Amino acid sequence: MPPLFTVGILGGGQLGRMMALAARRLGCRVWTLAPEPDPPCAQAADGHIRAAFGDARAALRLAARCDLLTCEFENIPAAVAEAVERSGKAVHPGGAALKTAQDRLLEKRFLRGLGIPVADYREILRRKDLAAAAREIGFPAVLKTARGGYDGKGQAVVRGRGEAEAAFRTLGGAAGNALVWERLVPFAREIGVVCARNAAGALAVFPPAENVHRGGILHLTLVPAGIPRGTEARLRALARRIAGGLSLTGTFCVETFLLPDGKVLVNEIAPRPHNCGHYTLDACETSQFEQHMRAVCGLPLGSTRLLSPAAMVNILGTGAGDRLIGAAQALADPAVKLHLYGKQEAHAGRKMGHLTALGGSAAAAARRALAAHGKLAWARAGGPGLSAPGTGDKEAA
Ligand SMILES: Nc1ncnc2c1ncn2[C@@H]1O[C@H](COP(=O)(O)OP(=O)(O)OP(=O)(O)O)[C@@H](O)[C@H]1O
Ligand SMILES: [Mg+2]
Structure with a gap:
């Protein structure tokens, strides 16, 4: 049997890796394009074209092997996506959406044009x-x-x-x-809404997540966010307008600020799976990555139902070494899932993996995820010196 689809992923990072894993479970073949020799996505793909993101000829070679292309990050040059689209292959997100999403000024003008409040x-x-x-x-x-x-x-x-x-x-x-x-918005909470829209225009919205940042980097995500029903309905309506306005096909995220008076401001749009949707891998009927593949391949969207309250903690490099220790101790809690991205070097502030814990409530899940995270540390290959993941974000900010 031939593969259901052959999907090309522009970009080599962890989002591409998790897309590739979902695609392979669906029986798709996956090729990736990225400049690095052994990027996280290539480790999970059937093949890797090593080329710069600005290399339109390489992107066309990728497209020639694939039924469609998708971008795992929004800084793929829009002209490259447009060249592929002109060749007759779909790219999701396409050139027009990339242009808007990769420029905060265009993005804010777009949001204002839709009458969506921003800071x-x-x-x-x-x-x-x-x-x-x-x-x-x-x-x-x-x-x-x-x-x-x-x-x-x-x-x-x-x-x-x-x-x-x-x-x-x-x-x-x-x-x-x-x-x-x-x-500088004095927000009460930050809420991320991960959604997916397929080519037929169907929209599926995952349970909104509460995000806690440290030094500008996402640290912790809690689900359910426990926001009022009316706010959740407003978030869904915003997401629908944004996806329609950008003609998005695939998973995307709307990052928002919830103000103390209950108002919502949109911070930014990510036209791809998002770090705050990683919890869906372990806690939802369909993950944001499977949903993305379903959407871009023209398949029906899956259920976004939350199976359990959950919390996700990012594992960041600290610069103290590239060897992660404590994985066995972190996994001693059977409610904890460990996801590592296959990156060689754990620079300070680099996203190396994440932990998700399930629990009776988001707060209980967060306690377990943070406790597991506390068991991890970075060390040099043979040398002394341990440093706990998540303490390197100051250096990176
Ligand atoms: N206007 C603002 N008021 C208050 N906090 C802000 C504002 N802009 C950004 N932040 C804080 O900094 C974080 C990162 O900002 P932003 O999302 O704009 O940048 P980013 O570098 O694209 O982040 P990411 O790639 O993680 O989404 C926000 O999630 C928020 O915590
Ligand atoms: Mg952001």
Whole structure:
């Protein structure tokens, strides 16, 4: 029997790896394209084309072997996706959605255009825009690069004009990079909504998750988030409008801030599976990765039902070594699942894996996940020195 589909994944990271594992369970073949020699996704794929993401010819070679392509991160050059689309193969997300999602300014204009509330912001295209933003929006604020940021990189909290000038320089504003000046939102909670939309326009929404960040990097996700029904309905409606507006096919996430008065602001859109949806692998009837494959292959979407309250903790590198110790101790709790991504080097703040725990409540699951996380440490191959995962995020921020 031939494979159900052969899927090409642009990008080599852990999201691609977990997509590939889901695709293979469905009997699909998987090829990946990434510049690294042995990226996490290639370890789970049938084949790997080693090429730069900007190499349109390589992407066309990938497309020639596959029925369709998908992107596991949004910084694939839109022109490359468009070249593949012109060749007659689908790419999800396609060039148009990538363009919007990889530029915070375009993304915010798009959201505003749909009437979706976002944090007050100003576009900083030149140095003199700083003074106007300081006057009109004020401090504290977050300055972010319009393009290329992730895991809190490419942004700085500024509390005065001096800091804003300094951040303008360190973020590359003086070199011509567009920046966004955002009000620092005094949110009560951060909520991520992972959804999937298939080509027929059907939308499936996973249970919204509460996210806790540390140093700008996701640390902990708790589900259910325990938000009011009305808020959940509003989140679903927002997600539907965003997916329709971007013509998204596949899994995507809407990151939101819940304000103390109950209002919702959209922070950003990720047009792909998201770190805060990793809990679905162990706690939902269908994972966000299987859902993504179903959506991009034109299959019906699966049930998003939550089977148990759950919590997910990221395992970050610390820079203290590349050898993870304590896995057996972490797994001594039978409610704990360990996912490692096959990365060779555990730089400070690098996402190396995650732990998910199930429990009677999200809080109980979080206690178990954090206890398991506390058993892990990084060490050098032969040398002394242990450091606990999750303590390296300061260096990375
Ligand atoms: N305007 C803001 N007000 C308050 N907190 C903010 C604001 N912008 C960002 N943050 C905090 O920083 C985190 C990371 O910001 P953001 O999502 O914009 O960047 P990112 O680098 O793309 O992150 P990721 O790749 O993890 O999604 C947010 O989840 C939030 O905790
Ligand atoms: Mg974010």
